Amino acid sequence: MLHNPIFKGFNPDPAICRKGDDYYVAVSTFEWFPGIPIYHSKDMKHWELLTHVLTDDTKPNLTKLPSAKGIWAPCLTYCEEEDMFYVIYGVMNSMNARYFDVNNYLIKSKSIEGPWSEPVYLTSSGFDASILHDDNGKKYIVSLEWETREGYEKPGVICCVEYDPETKHVVGYPKRIWRGATDRGCIEAPHLTKRDGWYYIMCAEGGTGYNHAVTMGRSRNVWGPYEPDPNGPLVTSQPKESNERADDDHLKPRYFNPDSVLQKSGHGSYVDLPNGETYLVHLTSRPFVPELRCTLGRETAIQKMTWTNDGWLRMADGSNLAKLEVEEPDLPDAPMPEIPGHDDFDGGAIGNWYYSPRQMPTTFANVTERPGWLRIRGEESLASLNRTSLIARKLTSVYATVTTKMEFEPEVYQHSAGLTIYYDNMNNIFLRKYYSQTLGGSAISIVRLENGEKTEMLDTRVAVEDKPIYFRLNIEGRR
Structure with missing residues (x-):
């Protein structure tokens, strides 16, 4: 069995990808260096902290940024046609006056351990940007477009823009394509994938708090229109549905579910295995009760999924409530080095588990x-x-x-x-x-x-x- 959280402690906003028999997960680091840890596994049960993407603290310069700003929601993908890893990440500079000033960048590398290319600026329209390498050779960037105007639904809408790898620029302005699969509101964290001719848009809804959820829509056209999953959220800690589109409060403690150890489950990313199995990683938290303080931060959990005959993704147990224990994939055991509990500082370098x-x-x-x-x-x-x-x-x-x-x-x-x-x-x-x-x-x-x-x-x-x-x-x- 897989025991959640798989990455305990401060490991939010996971994104997963596969190259051959190797699985990689990237998570956020906010104001901490080295930035964007990469975890590696061959069986999705044993994981090692392999490397970090950002090791130059001048790129980006996070000096004087408040806590929880900085590096947000890295999207890690592997483009098989190019044999290339891509990372899209945002640098959140300010949330003053609810403007959310963020710059999104793209870097790439032939090796997951780098070296990574110089950052390419993408957009500043919103956060949680990610990339799709379409099978037609095109590339698309999706992100939340943050709404700053009064009288408009907040926090905003998912937008999409084509990216030209030759010019290293986006093509035109982002277009709005998706407002969510539910009425939970606070849509964010889009991931665009393609499967059997369908474009799937996976998002987080409900705010990154106690009404958080992973949701999905699909379309035959990358620009939409997208139809919502008729079953509602894929994974959540609060299965009870609600209408919170007019509320941009992200925490929503009133939706705390006492029947779930894993809280705040949302912001997901899935990977298909060569044997036909599918797994989804998502962020989660384990708060103190009744204060609802998550002193360990937001962590990473994993759920076993399955595709239905009509092309929708579901949790393998038929529910949508995040589970503590999950059936492990049918893969050979592959133990990995663990982070040591004791350090004599005699290894010649500072361990990569220090920040x-x-x-x-x-x-x-x-x-x-x-x-x-x-x-x-x-x-x-x-x-x-x-x-x-x-x-x-x-x-x-x-x-x-x-x-x-x-x-x-x-x-x-x-x-x-x-x-x-x-x-x-x-x-x-x-x-x-x-x-x-x-x-x-x-x-x-x-x-x-x-x-x-x-x-x-x-x-x-x-x-x-x-x-x-x-x-x-x-x-x-x-x-």
Whole structure:
């Protein structure tokens, strides 16, 4: 059986593709570098973190972007005719005044591990852009056209534009082709595919919250008109139908389904296997109840699908409720290297499972100056939107113990280093060693940021000597 989520922790907006017997999934990274992880599998049961697409933190420059902006919804595809991988991604620069200023780019590579081409600018009309390599040789870009006008249905409509790979430009202006298969509203995340002469448009509807769903329409013409799937959503956490077209609130906590462990299920992408099986990956979350806080972020799950005789995609169990356990495909077992739980920093390079906000970890840290140690050079605070010396790894469970050994000799009160549990620059807990002027030497204390409000827990302050120190965080969540 496949156990969901398959990618635990911060792994939103998955897109899946296949080359031969190899399966690849790309996910969003927002303000974090390296950008756009690529997971790899041969059996869709065992996965490895293979590589990252964006490793130059000047392309794009995410400095000073607020948390959750940056790299959105990468679309990973493989064009068999060219033997070429394509990635379409958006850089969300601002959501101020509900304008959603985004630029969409295309890059490509013969190898999934790169090197990737220089980014080609596509459009700025909306986010979640993706590409179809049509069997007639043409290429099409679909995305959400974000609506900014008063009196029009928000957040907008799916639009399509042809892309010319010779000129590296889109052809004309995007045309509106689809407003959704349901009345849940908040349509986004379009993926255009072609099968048996049908163009299928798979989207997310309901907002990326508790009314989220994967939906589908189809047409004989890429420009439409598209007919909606008569069965409604393909995959969701809330099967109850609703009319929310006039509501652009994406969270919609009133649709929380207590009968589903997987919440917010939507934003999907499917892949057909050579043996005739079909699987769909989608984002999901596992919130705390009753607060409905998803502290692990949005994760990636997988569902077994099947095609009906009349050409519609369905969940294999006949329902549309996202499942925790799914029948695995009929493929030979192919174990993959796992991300280690322990790191002695003796591998010659910083592991690819570490991330930093808005810059590459290698700009301020290395494991070569002192083999067996991770050397970090201090920059700005955890609250900064500029350059923060934070080496982070994704938390995959609300039950965890994290331990690190540190050597650090602070000389002024502004010197601090330690261990943090970090949601974003406005919400984190920092167990730190610093110089205490009051105590006249080094000390440890806890600093908490909650919604940007800082609390220094001086009652926990303890004087320490300047020698190696172990920090430990015990995380004990609840369900």
